[in-house]
Amino acid sequence: MKAKSKMWSGRFNSAMAKSMTELSFSLDVDKELLEEDIQGSLAHGKGLLEAGVISKIEYVKIADALQSILSSVKKGKKLWNAQDEDIHMAVERVLTKRIGSLGKKIHTGRSRNDQVATDFKLYMRHKTVDILDMLSKLQKTVYELAQKHAGRLMPGYTHLQQAQPIQFSHYLMSIFFALERDRKRLSNFLSLHNECPLGSGAIAGSAFSYNRKAVAADLGFANISANSIDAVSHRDMALEFLSDLAIIGSTLSRYAEDMVIWSSSEFGFLTLHDKFSSGSSMMPQKKNPDSMELIRGKSGRLIGNFTAMFTLVKGTPLTYSRDLQEDKLPVFDSTKTILVCLQVFKEALETAKWNFENMEKRMLPALLATDLADLLVKKGVAFRDAHHIVGNLVGIAAKQGVNFTELPDEHWKGVPNAKELKKKLTFAYSVSRRNIEGGTGGKALEQQFKKAKAI
Numbered sequence: 510m511k512a513k514s515k516m517w518s519g520r521f522n523s524a525m526a527k528s529m530t531e532l533s534f535s536l537d538v539d540k541e542l543l544e545e546d547i548q549g550s551l552a553h554g555k556g557l558l559e560a561g562v563i564s565k566i567e568y569v570k571i572a573d574a575l576q577s578i579l580s581s582v583k584k585g586k587k588l589w590n591a592q593d594e595d596i597h598m599a600v601e602r603v604l605t606k607r608i609g610s611l612g613k614k615i616h617t618g619r620s621r622n623d624q625v626a627t628d629f630k631l632y633m634r635h636k637t638v639d640i641l642d643m644l645s646k647l648q649k650t651v652y653e654l655a656q657k658h659a660g661r662l663m664p665g666y667t668h669l670q671q672a673q674p675i676q677f678s679h680y681l682m683s684i685f686f687a688l689e690r691d692r693k694r695l696s697n698f699l700s701l702h703n704e705c706p707l708g709s710g711a712i713a714g715s716a717f718s719y720n721r722k723a724v725a726a727d728l729g730f731a732n733i734s735a736n737s738i739d740a741v742s743h744r745d746m747a748l749e750f751l752s753d754l755a756i757i758g759s760t761l762s763r764y765a766e767d768m769v770i771w772s773s774s775e776f777g778f779l780t781l782h783d784k785f786s787s788g789s790s791m792m793p794q795k796k797n798p799d800s801m802e803l804i805r806g807k808s809g810r811l812i813g814n815f816t817a818m819f820t821l822v823k824g825t826p827l828t829y830s831r832d833l834q835e836d837k838l839p840v841f842d843s844t845k846t847i848l849v850c851l852q853v854f855k856e857a858l859e860t861a862k863w864n865f866e867n868m869e870k871r872m873l874p875a876l877l878a879t880d881l882a883d884l885l886v887k888k889g890v891a892f893r894d895a896h897h898i899v900g901n902l903v904g905i906a907a908k909q910g911v912n913f914t915e916l917p918d919e920h921w922k923g924v925p926n927a928k929e930l931k932k933k934l935t936f937a938y939s940v941s942r943r944n945i946e947g948g949t950g951g952k953a954l955e956q957q958f959k960k961a962k963a964i
Contacts, residue, residue: 535834536589539596541841545631546600547579549624550615552727553707560719562617571615574608575600595834597621597628618717619710622741622829626706629837631728633750634702636844637695640754643851644695648688650855652961655681659954662936663778663868664876669770674876674936677868679949682957684764689964691757698753702746705730709737712828742828744818744836751815754843755808761854762808765801768857772798777867782860785853800857804850811846814839869936874912877934878903880942881924884933888925898923 525533551572558568578600581588593599598621605612616624655678665675705725708715714737721733734740771778781798789795817839825832878899885895899913905920906913914934921927944950947957 533594533831533834535595535837536593536599538838538841540589540599541837542596542628542632543582543600544579545628545635546596546624547575548631548728549627549707550575550600552724553619553624554615555727556707556719556721556724557614557617557717559723560717562717562719563614567611567614570608570611571604574604574612575615577607578603595621597624618715618719619707620712620741622711623706623709623715623737626709626741627728629840630702630706630730630746633746633840634699634729637699637750640757640844640847640851641692641695643848643855644688644692644757647851647855647858648685648692648961648964650859651681651685651688652958654678654858655685655954655961656958658863658865659958660951661863661865661868662872662940663865664872665949671871671873671876673879674872674939675949676940676951676954677863677865678954679957682954682961685961686957687760688757691753691760694753694756698746698749702749703731704734704740705732706734706740709734709740712741713737738828742825744822744833747836747840748815748818748822751811751818751839751843754847755811755815757847758804758808758811758850761850762805765804765854768801768861769798769805772801776871777864778871780862780864781857782862784860785857800853804854807846807850811843814843872936874914874934875903876936877939878913880939881930881934883942884930885924890925 554563554568554571554575557563558565563571578588588603589599593602601612601616604615658681659676659678661677662674663677663680664671665673665680705721705728707724707728708719708721710716725731725733768779768781770776772781781796781800783796785798785800786796787799788797818836821832821835881902882892882895882899885898886892890898902913902916902920902924906916909916914931918927921931924930940949941951944952946953
């Protein structure tokens with residue numbers, strides 16, 4: 510490879526070593542930014558036109574050629590070669606090949622530093638819109654399922670032990686509101702990272718005074734970056750983006766874990782559709798909840814990408830160092846990963862069979878222990894004393910291998926109005942008592958539905 514083949518080769522007397530070329534090559538990764546790079550160059554070209562750096566005729570030729578490059582790639586034409594270090598230099602090389610020396614003008618007043626920062630921000634903003642849309646679709650699925658199955662009861666768990674009776678729809682709505690926080694985080698992300706870096710140059714700003722605000726508006730940014738060093742050097746936007754996606758992944762992972770457990774024969778609460786399951790290469794009877802296991806596993810990948818980005822930037826001096834070439838892959842990977850996880854989770858929920866009969870069969874009378882304590886409190890017993898009384902009943906029942914509600918009357922002597930209270934100890938009664946806002950009672954659930962509908 511000849512030195513003159515590089516856009517910056519004027520300073521050098523020899524070509525890069527083959528090993529160095531391989532180390533520097535990033536086109537296989539950052540070609541993902543093609544549309545954003547074309548978009549950014551079109552806006553930059555407009556800025557050069559308004560500043561009088563290029564003429565209207567020149568801009569039209571450049572713009573047409575840039576659009577033709579994008580069109581060619583979308584049609585499957587192979588435009589890049591082994592000498593193209595990254596997508597930005599590849600586009601400029603092909604542009605110059607198509608329209609001659611005029612193509613060399615597009616980089617006037619621009620550095621790859623502010624060019625890359627702009628492309629990267631545009632990519633994350635575009636993908637955030639896609640992720641927000643997918644989150645909303647999943648919320649809608651959850652909301653509709655919760656409405657459909659309102660009134661169905663199941664055991665609620667803490668520490669993977671049966672805790673209290675709840676409505677299945679109450680569980681589902683917990684997914685809805687967790688996803689709503691994810692949406693708010695990403696919406697805030699769009700609002701916060703809304704400054705265009707173009708015009709910042711390599712470090713000190715461009716010497717060609719063009720209308721940065723007009724360029725920013727053309728690209729959909731609300732503002733321009735206030736400081737050129739900050740604009741090209743920091744990657745806090747990528748850190749926040751990866752953090753938000755890792756949080757979504759972690760949330761999905763926890764619910765996926767429940768689905769894996771619930772689909773086991775020991776629970777039998779859930780039967781995933783065959784489309785979202787797999788079999789065993791050895792055991793013909795197996796039906797595995799692979800969709801949920803993969804979502805659970807992908808969360809580690811999302812967290813890993815966030816960790817990789819933090820490790821990358823923590824010691825990188827300002828403004829730009831080549832280390833930052835490695836900032837793209839974690840973002841691209843996490844974007845694709847979260848979108849497919851959200852899609853699979855949504856479709857798996859929509860097609861699953863919920864085995865409510867099994868849920869109700871698994872509900873143990875011990876779920877009503879808290880209700881008995883509460884009823885004693887209403888009779889004037891201090892809560893700690895009530896807790897001790899009920900705990901003693903449960904302990905005796907455990908030793909005898911029965912439910913505490915099945916204990917003979919002799920063990921209920923310390924319970925005021927025992928017969929009356931025992932009659933109230935039903936799962937439906939327990940749920941009906943919890944109509945405090947945010948609770949699992951029917952009225953409380955209706956309030957959640959109203960909030961969800963408004964959202």
